[in-house]
Amino acid sequence: MHQQHLAGPPCADPAAAVRRLGCVQSQEYAVAKWSLAQRCAPGVVDADVQRMVDDGVVLRTHILRPTWHFVLGEELGWIQAVTGPRVHVFNGYYNRMHGLDPSTAAATNKLITDALRGGNHLTRNELGAALAAGGFPATGNKLAYVVMFAELEGLIANGVMRGKQHTYALVSERVPAPVVRSPEEGLAELTRRYFTSHGPATIKDFVWWSSLTVAEIKRGIAACGSALTSATLDGRTLWFAADAPPPASPPPAALLQGYDEYVVAYSDTKFAYNLSGAATPGRYPENTMLHPIALDGQVNGFWRRKPRTKTVTLEIDLLVEPTARQRQALTTEIERYEAFAGVPVAISFV
Missing domain, CATH: 1.10.10.10 (Winged helix-like DNA-binding domain superfamily/Winged helix DNA-binding domain)
Incomplete structure (x- = not known):
């Protein structure tokens, strides 16, 4: 938690958090933004993170694994060059199923980049319309993989949010000075x-x-x-x-997003955040969009975010009885999340 800036000195800003971690999984967008703010000093709000994403300082794209991540705009190119070929291998079955051989992918990439050129920021469905007009109709899963292919080639990433809709834009137009590495x-x-x-x-x-x-x-x-x-x-x-500083103590309480790097970035040592054994398998079905609550570094609860029109309700399920210190820290963490979200937060314990 210290190395990931969930403990110890905070990052200077959300971009510094992304730079530190390299990439940050952002599959569930609203709380992924919270995970960046959480690694900074209190005061960073949702709009601050959104501004960095809209400005292209931080981009959101498919990178590392075939899922969404935040990455610094200036670093997207060299990271995608290192890992993109491997992700293409993982996507091979679906690419073949959808007819995305090298020749076809080159054609769809051109249709997509032509549609976005000149500062156009288009939704996935609008890209689908451009592909259909060019003789390559694609919807649903097929469209997702066609667009992902262009992302993995480092050609496109997120554009500016259009209301609540995500858009795509050309990386070459979003990143004026990319970092170049062999x-x-x-x-x-x-x-x-x-x-x-x-x-x-x-x-x-x-x-x-x-x-x-x-x-x-x-x-x-x-x-x-x-x-x-x-x-x-x-x-x-x-x-x-080699020069890692002595670790700071873990925070008494942390509301983590479900795909936080603390829990999702490991396979061989995932057990480290459940040494207490409180987060037993089978308590919840897979993919229920629950988020971990870490008490002194151990997953000892879960929370669920339920947005309303002008409020957010957080359902809290604690698997252990927290100490007074942990309970107070959890209250402080919820208040910080409320300030980040910019709307009143109601709490429901289950």
């Missing part, structure tokens, strides 16, 4: 970034997070030289920054 430099930097911001973590953890192969990751670790170090615990080799 493939090997990019691999080394992404490796350093992950183990610095998410460590201690194993190679298996990084395989899950990045979609890279073990061989690629070992090459990246070697390229980092003395910047990374390792330790062995219970048969696992854990990698982390």
Whole structure:
């Protein structure tokens, strides 16, 4: 939690949080914005994060794994170049099912980029209309994969929000000065970034997070030289920054988004946030959009966000009886979320 800035010194702003973590999963958009603000000093509100996304400082796109992530606009190109080819491999079945061979993908990419050129910011359905007009009709899952292919090529990412609708825009028009790295430099930097911001973590953890192969990751670790170090615990080799400062104590309470990097960025060491054993499997069905509540770093509860017209209700389900200190910290965390959301928050305990 210290390395991810959920404890200890806060990040300067949401862009600094994204830079620190490399990429931040943002599948559920409203609370993904909260996860960035949460890593900054109190006072960052939803509109501040949204402004950075609309301005292209932070972009939202399919990157790392075939799901949504925040990434710095200036860094999207080199990260996509490192990981995009691997995600194409994972998407291979659906790409073949939808007829997205290299020749067809080149044609759909051109139709999409032509439609967006000149500062056009279009919704996915509007891109679908442009594809249909060009002789390639696509809707539903097929349209999603056609558009994702262009994202993974680093051609498009999010545009400006249009009311409550997400749009797409050309990366070349959103990012005036992209950071350029060679493939090997990019691999080394992404490796350093992950183990610095998410460590201690194993190679298996990084395989899950990045979609890279073990061989690629070992090459990246070697390229980092003395910047990374390792330790062995219970048969696992854990990698982390050689100059990592002594960790701060975890926060007494943290409202985490369901896809927060603290819980989603690991496969081999996921157990670390449930050493208490309170978050038992099977309590909730999969994909119920519940978000973890971490008490002193351990997942000891869940919350659900229910937006209303002018309010938000948070349903709180605590799996343990919190201490007085934890309960007060949870109240403070809820008040901070209310300030971030900018609407009154009602609490319901279940």
